[in-house]
Amino acid sequence: MNNNTSKTIGIFNRSDLILIIVIIVSSILFITLSPNPSHSHQAKVTIGKEESFLIDLSIDQIKHYDTPHGEITLEVINGQIRMQKSSCPDQLCVRQGFLQEHEASIVCIPNETVIEWVSSPQYDGVSR
Amino acid sequence: MKNSILTKLSMLLALSLILAYLETLLPPFWPVPGMKLGLANIIVLYTLVEMGKKEALMITMLRLLSISLLLGxxxxPSFMIGFFGALFSWVGMSWARNRSLSILGISILGAATHNTGQLLAAYLLIGSTSLFNFLPFLWLASIPFGSVTGLIVLLLQKRKLPLHS
Structure with a gap:
């Protein structure tokens, strides 16, 4: 280990504090510079890398899909969308509940599924 | 490899497996999906500062392989994400080891690089850029979580465990 630990401030030394400040500043920059998710009447659902489609949020519906590693059930109710059921072990996507306005997406890693707001009109038609 | 080192590494691997398993029993932290304490990193960090980079990489890789066999x-995809995270974390902490960062700093950097690696892997798997919206929150979380695990390693070092020889 380095001998520079003599210059400590609390439990951190000077380099630690610089690292912490760099992390905080870059996080804040990242948050302020990233575009806000827009809220339309549609959500984009991506399953695996290839399959992606739009879901109309103005119609209440329940939909089942097969994924590369299992299956999922989406529920649309009152213009909101959530992962109602998922075959994944951790159930993080189900616990997240309805996709909130400030949230970018609901992600289910085991099922390789992403539910996100459809991006704002100026980006419409851009495909990956 | 000397027998004493082999024995020590085996014990450390067993400890990291127990901690990694314990972590799966904890309820997931809200609000960022996948946010967790990173208890197993205590052992990797301890191995890194007490033994070396090569030994820490061995513990990391063997832990990933063993825990994935245990959990099936x-x-x-979860395995790939954990793998990328662990690899990035090892690179970050190995780089930081010979710098002026304290153990807490190394731990924070390890946590932040772990998150970055995980998200990159998730992006490669899923291909949705919306994943990166989680990144700043995970970075911020790496400060308290990394400090806690770093602090535990500091306490372990002061205890003069029988592992010291």
């Missing part, structure tokens, strides 16, 4: 997640 070998080569699933």
């Amino acid at each position: 997640t070998l080569l699933t």
